[in-house]
Amino acid sequence: MILTNTDNPRHTNSWYAASANDKRVRPLLEGEAEADVCIIGAGFTGISAALELAERGYSVVVLEAERIGFGASGRNGGQIVNGYSRDLEVIAARYGHEKAVQLGEMSLEGGEIIRGRVAQYDIDCDLVHGGFFAAFNEKQIREMARSKAYWEKHGHTDLEMVSKAEVFRYVRTARYAGGMIDKRGGHVHPLNLVLGEAAAVESLGGRIFEGSRVIGMDMGDRPVVRTHSGSVQASYVLVCGNAYLSPQFPDISGRMMPVSSQVMATEPLGPDLIQSLMPANYCVEDANYILDYYRRTADNRLLYGGGIGYGGTDPKDLTGVIRPNMLKTFPQLKDVKIDYAWSGNFALTLTRVPHMGKLSDKVYFSHGDSGHGVTTTHLLGKILGEAVAGHAERFDVWASLPNLPFPGGKTFRVPLTVLGAWWYGLRDRLGF
Secondary structure, eight states: OOOOOOSSTTSOSOHHHHTOSOOOOOOOOOEEEEEEEEEEOOSHHHHHHHHHHHHTTOOEEEEOSSOTTOSGGGTSOOEEOOSOSSOHHHHHHHHOHHHHHHHHHHTTHHHHHHHHHHHHTTOOSOOEEEEEEEESSHHHHHHHHHHHHHHHHTTOOOEEEEOGGGGGGTOOOSSOSEEEEEEEEEEOOHHHHHHHHHHHHHHTTOEEESSOOEEEEEOSSSOEEEESSEEEEEEEEEEOOGGGOOTTOHHHHTTOEEEEEEEEEEOOOOHHHHHHHOTTOOEEEEOSSSOOEEEEOTTSOEEEEEEEEETSOOOSOHHHHHHHHHHHHOGGGTTOOEEEEEEEEEEEOTTSSOEEEEEETTEEEEEOOTTOHHHHHHHHHHHHHHHHTTOOHHHHHHHTSOOOOOTTHHHHHHHHHHHHHHHHHHHHHHTO
């Protein structure tokens, strides 16, 4: 029987919400407020930007429609995966060598931001170092080796190839042919991370309002952001809603697609059992197009994710999607109970590269991390803060990347994307 989260209202029924350190409900915005910067969205991107700006001395108001970390930031697999959803090699081929160098220089920064903030603000979020990328066949191993060589050109020297015989150091399963470890990867409790960062924003004078859905915005030299019960006038506005963005911003939402992913958490396992499954306590992500990802939790659960729902649709039976894959990996868990199962949407762009830009001279946005959000959102939130502070060089690099609408518009973008995913899934199954 799936357990129910009863003491953290308006969050999804996840293990994260049930085990959150801070379950306080922030007030909703009432009346008129002013700030240097108004940020829409209290997920990783918005809170990262808020913290960057608060540290620089700006007054900040954050408006959240639901709860801090309500969306993908508080529902994901909790894996610190360096880089972007497209390899630097692909970025170089698509946008040129100079852009790949520029993005490569930033590609490890998201993880460093997380580790730095956890240390600086003493955030209790179960931070663990180390990640393992698992390969099913020799083709995937060759692709990892090529990616490793390309990463090393950009200064990432903490990658190490793993042979089939060495897989058992990281995960005790016969499924994999080898893989690669990233010593600069890792995993966290993501909801506790964003809650800790939000508390840091508040400690520096920032104000966060929950239950304050944005219903409109008046552009101008000092934009006004309106909710049902109040408004914020600010010098700058940062739109950071990602897959949960309000429909009031069609120029942004029209160039992304919400995509759901499913996650479940087992009952607490015995220390010997969980140690036997994942002895190094590294998080694991496989190399398939539609991938599985999993890790240990601090209370000895196995947290296992996978599956995909283009358009943000969820299967009727969440565990029915994920549990069979978990048992392929760990058949010894066939009698283990599943305590929690949930899903969440992330924002996918057609290019699988984040989309940053401006709606006006005073309104900036960032969205579309395309499944690599834990680290990338921290980087791009910081870059939004830099841009407001007058240092827009890195923002301009991202904003210069072309971003295209999905073919077929809202009517056909989902079936066309599903067709593409089916093709790549077939390639994975056939090993070519």
